Amino acid sequence: MKRAIAASLLLLTVAVSLPVVADGLQSTPERVANSPSGTPPPVTTTDTDTGETSTERAVAESVTVTPSGQSAAVDAPDEADEGALNETRLERALAAAINDYRHNPIRNDVLDGTLETNTTVARRLGTLARNHSARMARLHLAAPTAGETRPADHYAAVGLDSSCRMRHQYESYLRPLSDLELVTSVDPNGTNETVTANAVVDRWFADRTSRETLTIRNANHVGTGVVTADGIAYVTVALC
Numbered sequence: 001m002k003r004a005i006a007a008s009l010l011l012l013t014v015a016v017s018l019p020v021v022a023d024g025l026q027s028t029p030e031r032v033a034n035s036p037s038g039t040p041p042p043v044t045t046t047d048t049d050t051g052e053t054s055t056e057r058a059v060a061e062s063v064t065v066t067p068s069g070q071s072a073a074v075d076a077p078d079e080a081d082e083g084a085l086n087e088t089r090l091e092r093a094l095a096a097a098i099n100d101y102r103h104n105p106i107r108n109d110v111l112d113g114t115l116e117t118n119t120t121v122a123r124r125l126g127t128l129a130r131n132h133s134a135r136m137a138r139l140h141l142a143a144p145t146a147g148e149t150r151p152a153d154h155y156a157a158v159g160l161d162s163s164c165r166m167r168h169q170y171e172s173y174l175r176p177l178s179d180l181e182l183v184t185s186v187d188p189n190g191t192n193e194t195v196t197a198n199a200v201v202d203r204w205f206a207d208r209t210s211r212e213t214l215t216i217r218n219a220n221h222v223g224t225g226v227v228t229a230d231g232i233a234y235v236t237v238a239l240c
Helices: 002-017 029-034 087-102 120-139 151-157 193-206 208-214
Strands: 181-187 222-229 232-239
Touching (some): 087 193, 087 208, 120 151, 120 181, 120 222, 120 232, 151 232, 181 193, 181 208, 193 208, 208 232
């Protein structure tokens, strides 16, 4: 009888000392630290559909930048800029991040040459991009067709609709101009221009269709346009 009682007490002591694990899973400290709910906030973006003959997405999902999110695309500046997001600096950071991805030797999409940002064509592309970003900001709508326009209209407005028609890499047909333009909106969430640009470009390069646009091999020029409204930055990138 005494032995039975001692054995029962021993089993009770072991049971109390064991950790409680639900369904065999334990929470990950890193995830809990990043978010009060234990799940990190999502970062999402969607880009324009590259085919004019296929159905275009009416609205591009926005990017939300987490303050702790850093990217390997472009190193953050030594001195962080405080205050409101600077549109011009963000435009430059977007172009720098795109070029870094295009010729980074550790990635599969290795391309020779950098997209020019200071040529006559690039400046026209910048005007195109800023004009469309202004439309999107005015309508609070991140879409390639904001303001009832299409990429072909955007290129025609700056006189590039004929000169920026490129042949497909593997086929003989000309690419539609929608292949050369990407749009999105981004909530900087208090981060600087470099971190914001990296978050956008990281997501674009993670998407096959958007990556194909940004790695077109016979493109030589890029224009970026950013216009903010109510704390949201509306972004357009155009290649030629």
